[in-house]
Amino acid sequence: MDFALILTILIKIITLTFVVVLPLVPVSVYFERRFSAIIQDRVGPNRVGIPLTLFGGKKDFSFFGLVQPVADGIKLFLKEDFTPAHVRKAFYWMAPALTVAPALITLCVIPFGSDIQLPGMDPVKLVIADINVGPLFIFAVASLSVYGITLAGWSSNSKFPFIGGVRSTAQMISYEIALGLSIIPVLLYFGELNLSKIVQYQAEHGWLLLPLWGHGEGALSLTSKLLFWIPAFISFLIFTISIFAETNRMPFDLPECETELVGGYHTEYSSMKFAMFFMGEYAAMVVGSALIVTLFFGGWSVGFGADAAIAGFAIGGFKIGGLVHLGVFLAKVIAFILFFILVRWTVPRFRYDQLMKLGWVIFFEAALINVFLAALVIASGSGKFTPLILGIGGVLLVITTAAIIYVAKVSEPKVKALA
Amino acid sequence: MPSPIFWFFALVMLFGATAVVLLPNPVACAMSMVASFVGLAGLFIGLNAYFAGIIQILVYTGAIMVLFVFIIMLLDLNTEKKRMPKMTPMFAGLGIVIAFTIQLIGVISATPGKQLPALDLPASAKNFDASTQIAKNLSSNTLPDVHLIGQSLFTEYNLPLQILGALLLVATVGVVVLSKKQIH
Numbered sequence: 001m002d003f004a005l006i007l008t009i010l011i012k013i014i015t016l017t018f019v020v021v022l023p024l025v026p027v028s029v030y031f032e033r034r035f036s037a038i039i040q041d042r043v044g045p046n047r048v049g050i051p052l053t054l055f056g057g058k059k060d061f062s063f064f065g066l067v068q069p070v071a072d073g074i075k076l077f078l079k080e081d082f083t084p085a086h087v088r089k090a091f092y093w094m095a096p097a098l099t100v101a102p103a104l105i106t107l108c109v110i111p112f113g114s115d116i117q118l119p120g121m122d123p124v125k126l127v128i129a130d131i132n133v134g135p136l137f138i139f140a141v142a143s144l145s146v147y148g149i150t151l152a153g154w155s156s157n158s159k160f161p162f163i164g165g166v167r168s169t170a171q172m173i174s175y176e177i178a179l180g181l182s183i184i185p186v187l188l189y190f191g192e193l194n195l196s197k198i199v200q201y202q203a204e205h206g207w208l209l210l211p212l213w214g215h216g217e218g219a220l221s222l223t224s225k226l227l228f229w230i231p232a233f234i235s236f237l238i239f240t241i242s243i244f245a246e247t248n249r250m251p252f253d254l255p256e257c258e259t260e261l262v263g264g265y266h267t268e269y270s271s272m273k274f275a276m277f278f279m280g281e282y283a284a285m286v287v288g289s290a291l292i293v294t295l296f297f298g299g300w301s302v303g304f305g306a307d308a309a310i311a312g313f314a315i316g317g318f319k320i321g322g323l324v325h326l327g328v329f330l331a332k333v334i335a336f337i338l339f340f341i342l343v344r345w346t347v348p349r350f351r352y353d354q355l356m357k358l359g360w361v362i363f364f365e366a367a368l369i370n371v372f373l374a375a376l377v378i379a380s381g382s383g384k385f386t387p388l389i390l391g392i393g394g395v396l397l398v399i400t401t402a403a404i405i406y407v408a409k410v411s412e413p414k415v416k417a418l419a
Numbered sequence: 420m421p422s423p424i425f426w427f428f429a430l431v432m433l434f435g436a437t438a439v440v441l442l443p444n445p446v447a448c449a450m451s452m453v454a455s456f457v458g459l460a461g462l463f464i465g466l467n468a469y470f471a472g473i474i475q476i477l478v479y480t481g482a483i484m485v486l487f488v489f490i491i492m493l494l495d496l497n498t499e500k501k502r503m504p505k506m507t508p509m510f511a512g513l514g515i516v517i518a519f520t521i522q523l524i525g526v527i528s529a530t531p532g533k534q535l536p537a538l539d540l541p542a543s544a545k546n547f548d549a550s551t552q553i554a555k556n557l558s559s560n561t562l563p564d565v566h567l568i569g570q571s572l573f574t575e576y577n578l579p580l581q582i583l584g585a586l587l588l589v590a591t592v593g594v595v596v597l598s599k600k601q602i603h
Contacts, residue, residue: 090447091446091450131469132469132556132561132562132563132564132565133469133470133473133565136470136473136474136477137469137473139477139481140473140474140476140477140480140481141476143476143477143480143481143482143485144476144480144481146481146485147450147453147485147488150485150488150489150492151446151450151488154446154492162492165492166489166492166493169485169488169489170489172485173482173485173486176481176482191552192552193565
């Protein structure tokens with residue numbers, strides 16, 4: 001471990017986490033408010049800007065209200081940090097940190113762009129830790145954020161927050177199963193768990209959900225790629241909806257459902273501690289979008305075979321194509337954040353039994369069947385199996401699917417008509 | 420000489436494990452156990468066993484301990500706090516710890532203090548089919564631990580894996596049947 005290596009890692013951690021991603025959190029809060037205002041035919045916060053009148057100017061510069069997040073942040077900092085007398089202190093203080101930290105730690109395996117190179121130095125990868133178990137690492141660390149919410153609910157020593165915490169535990173454990181199973185087809189397709197290599201593969205051979213370029217040459221043919229689009233899309237659906245559930249976003253925000261639980265697990269929190277829960281939720285949303293983009297939409301790649309040229313783009317000795325890719329990646333992530341916001345303001349909240357049924361009865365089984373389907377498609381594309389084996393596999397798949405649907409229908413509780 | 424990171428995670432693990440036994444509050448015990456598991460996962464990752472380390476967090480910390488905490492929180496903690504530890508089980512536990520420590524010292528002192536030769540990954544690549552991911556990863560000098568575990572599981576240990584799967588399924592069905600039983 002030489003000094004330069006540690007310095008590079010530190011610079012990467014500081015820039016990627018605190019300069020690139022953390023500002024996305026207040027920005028997405030701003031987007032949320034403006035976008036919801038558009039949906040509900042309101043104006044939204046469009047006034048807070050640079051107060052030029054304070055310095056003797058004629059008019060304030062409103063800047064579309066983009067300074068609003070800063071004002072919100074200052075407000076949260078300056079509010080009284082009140083700790084109720086009945087709470088369990090140590091856990092009460094620990095909980096907000098435990099929700100924010102996992103979301104930020106997961107950032108370290110996400111590839112933000114291709115390499116950049118300074119003259120006379122080795123190329124620097126725009127990923128903090130290029131480890132071989134990327135998606136698993138994200139699931140593992142993200143699953144720790146449940147402790148924050150659960151402990152917040154329990155340590156508040158009050159009924160409604162406790163119910164919120166318990167709900168969140170059950171919800172997150174249930175949806176982790178669907179989340180993990182839904183990406184197995186994706187991992188089968190890439191044969192790789194390293195997120196940088198997954199993105200590199202997508203840049204060369206087509207995005208998972210847009211496989212239109214780079215056929216042949218060690219990759220699957222166009223037909224099997226297009227056939228794989230079906231399992232890929234099913235796993236995209238399950239994965240995205242499970243991410244909604246894992247981040248406690250609408251329509252899965254039962255842990256903080258105002259109409260039933262006052263404020264949910266953070267009822268007893270105020271000031272910056274409350275803001276940290278808020279930040280944790282939005283940071284989880286950013287990481288979730290980044291993961292969806294990385295796995296299904298080619299990560300930093302521009303697509304259509306243009307990536308090799310962009311990656312080689314250099315001014316003088318500086319190879320700065322990676323920065324272009326970073327911009328593309330952020331644009332995709334922001335598009336997904338807007339999608340999250342759109343869903344929040346259009347879909348009503350689930351009932352708790354519906355949520356559990358969706359997770360355990362529908363997604364779990366659908367993800368399992370999808371693994372089978374994806375394996376069949378890949379096997380048929382590899383040309384190593386005879387049509388007879390593939391046919392038997394197809395028949396088995398149909399039988400299993402029919403059986404599962406039948407069992408799910410039969411075990412449904414019958415609703416008695418009111419007399 | 421182990422790196423400072425090894426000492427850090429080892430200390431986290433040991434402190435966590437000690438706190439599980441010593442703390443009076445069951446939730447604090449469960450959280451210390453979580454810390455201990457995270458430390459253990461760090462040690463695994465330090466040994467280049469990324470998969471084992473991550474699965475340690477994913478399965479034990481992220482799922483099993485969450486359920487533990489969940490159950491403990493629903494119990495009445497005050498009765499648990501007041502209970503005094505009994506002497507007999509404490510001494511029995513200490514006896515087991517001492518026995519294991521003696522055994523560990525014996526094993527370590529019998530091991531020669533030689534450093535093992537470094538792994539030559541590119542050389543071992545020729546044991547695998549050149550078109551596979553494992554061979555590609557090995558020849559580029561990275562250890563494909565996930566692929567290697569998968570390969571041994573689904574070729575060498577396929578039958579035990581299938582039997583385990585059937586066993587888990589039977590256990591799940593059994594639990595459902597038992598819990599749905601109506602008491603007349």
